[in-house]
Amino acid sequence: MTNDPRDARDLSAAARSAEVDPLHRALKALPAPRAPRTLLPRVLVDAEARRRQPGIAPWFAWSIEWRLTAAAAVVLVVGSLWFAWPAITLVGTLVLDRVAGAVEARAVATVPGIAALAHLATLAWEMVVQPALGYVLVWMVVMCAISVAIGAAFSAALGRAAFGEATQ
Amino acid sequence: MTDLTRFEALVLEYQDMVFAVAVRLLGNASEAEDVSQTVFLKVFERFDEVAASPALAGWLKTVTTNACLNHLSRYRSRWRLFSELPRERDNPGRTESVIDALPSSTPSVEDEVVRAERQAQLEAALRALPDHQRVPLVLFHFEEQSYQEIADLIGVSLAKVKTDIHRGRESLRRLVSSDE
Numbered sequence: 001m002t003n004d005p006r007d008a009r010d011l012s013a014a015a016r017s018a019e020v021d022p023l024h025r026a027l028k029a030l031p032a033p034r035a036p037r038t039l040l041p042r043v044l045v046d047a048e049a050r051r052r053q054p055g056i057a058p059w060f061a062w063s064i065e066w067r068l069t070a071a072a073a074v075v076l077v078v079g080s081l082w083f084a085w086p087a088i089t090l091v092g093t094l095v096l097d098r099v100a101g102a103v104e105a106r107a108v109a110t111v112p113g114i115a116a117l118a119h120l121a122t123l124a125w126e127m128v129v130q131p132a133l134g135y136v137l138v139w140m141v142v143m144c145a146i147s148v149a150i151g152a153a154f155s156a157a158l159g160r161a162a163f164g165e166a167t168q
Numbered sequence: 169m170t171d172l173t174r175f176e177a178l179v180l181e182y183q184d185m186v187f188a189v190a191v192r193l194l195g196n197a198s199e200a201e202d203v204s205q206t207v208f209l210k211v212f213e214r215f216d217e218v219a220a221s222p223a224l225a226g227w228l229k230t231v232t233t234n235a236c237l238n239h240l241s242r243y244r245s246r247w248r249l250f251s252e253l254p255r256e257r258d259n260p261g262r263t264e265s266v267i268d269a270l271p272s273s274t275p276s277v278e279d280e281v282v283r284a285e286r287q288a289q290l291e292a293a294l295r296a297l298p299d300h301q302r303v304p305l306v307l308f309h310f311e312e313q314s315y316q317e318i319a320d321l322i323g324v325s326l327a328k329v330k331t332d333i334h335r336g337r338e339s340l341r342r343l344v345s346s347d348e
Binding site: 022023024026027028029030031032033034035036038039040042043044046047048050051061063 | 172175176179180183184185186187188191192197201204205208209212213214216217287290291294309310337340341344
């Protein structure tokens with residue numbers, strides 16, 4: 001073999017055999033390094049501390065059953081919110097209208113001058129806040145869902161970066 | 169809950185294998201011990217899932233390899249820079265030979281001692297290789313991975329893997345060839 005790097009290109013897996021490659025033979029004959037005696041105690045101490053540590057393991061470290069259950073729960077919650085949204089907005093509007101009406105009536109009864117202000121607030125509510133309320137709430141739900149998804153993906157990516165496909 | 173006794177038995181069984189992979193990839197016993205500890209804690213976290221796996225040894229090797237590469241990637245910029253420069257370390261100029269590691273027909277005690285010394289030299293030379301040569305070389309010769317697998321794993325080009333392995337082999341071969 002020469003110093004030409006093409007030699008390495010030609011070195012196939014078959015060429016690793018002991019008959020062909022004395023270096024491979026010498027390397028494979030090296031005794032495997034032994035773990036230091038300090039490794040086992042270190043691992044056990046850390047494991048014991050980890051076992052006593054309260055808290056929840058990262059999502060990607062859960063068993064597959066728990067991960068599926070958690071994913072199903074998220075889908076259930078989001079789906080429920082999606083289908084129940086008209087009813088939620090209807091109830092919310094009714095409650096808010098009733099509260100606003102009661103406050104307005106009491107205010108009118110005590111301070112007549114407030115009637116105009118209350119009327120103005122009612123107008124502002126009906127024309128500005130109420131139409132946007134649904135969109136704002138939907139936006140908040142979507143952002144929360146995206147945040148959760150990004151967090152899960154980031155955790156998975158971290159795990160994959162550290163431990164590769166072996167964690168699959 | 170994880171059974172610590174079972175976990176301890178698992179660590180005892182595989183600690184040499186995990187440490188050997190780590191120390192050869194990292195070239196540093198202290199860092200290899202840290203990485204080995206991390207790997208076993210990963211096992212502990214999912215002990216029930218992995219302990220019964222028949223592919224546990226292969227899984228441990230893969231996890232250890234990835235953990236070592238992740239450890240080395242902290243120095244990736246230095247790794248790349250040095251890989252482009254001619255290094256005196258790439259040509260250590262050692263002329264000592266390492267005896268052939270295959271057992272002779274009737275090895276004497278002296279032969280055994282000499283062989284052990286030269287194996288230690290080769291092991292030291294392997295650990296002294298720069299990261300960018302040692303890692304692909306170890307994956308190629310000890311983990312029996314192909315060039316393409318190594319290139320994919322490390323994230324460098326196939327040509328660079330071949331060149332680095334060649335240069336690493338050249339450095340080590342000087343220790344071996346003069347004894348052939």
